[in-house]
Amino acid sequence: MHTKIIIPGEITFVFGILLISFAIPLMVNAEFGISTISSLPFVLSRIWNQISFGIWNPLFQVGLLILLLAITKRFKSGYLISIVLSVFFGMSIELFTQALSGLPSEFWERILYFVFSFGIM
Secondary structure, eight states, X not given: OXXXXXXOHHHHHHHHHHHHHHHHHHHHHHTSOOOHHHHHHXXXXXXXXXXXXXXXXXXXXXXXXXXXXXXXXXXOTHHHHHHHHHHHHHHHHHXXXXXXXXXXXXXXXXXXXXHHHHHHO
């Protein structure tokens, strides 16, 4: 008899956030472009480099949430969870950016980084 392995959705969700927050700095190291949602925080981190890419991500996402609140004029308790998750996402990006900072940067290696990160995304 086959038994199904059941993994709670929360665990897979956190695992997904960690995978994406690993893929984004890897894509940045490849220097072939990054995902659309991360492009504005990335550019802001290059313009104002006192604030890192990982910190710009939750700032940008909270800014989008404030814009949503201004447009809809409604607050839902789930928005607080999205703020916590955006901070977790940003800190994960920060961690993986530091961890991947010493990667070699030969052209063929950058191609591998891009292909691998694209596959994860």
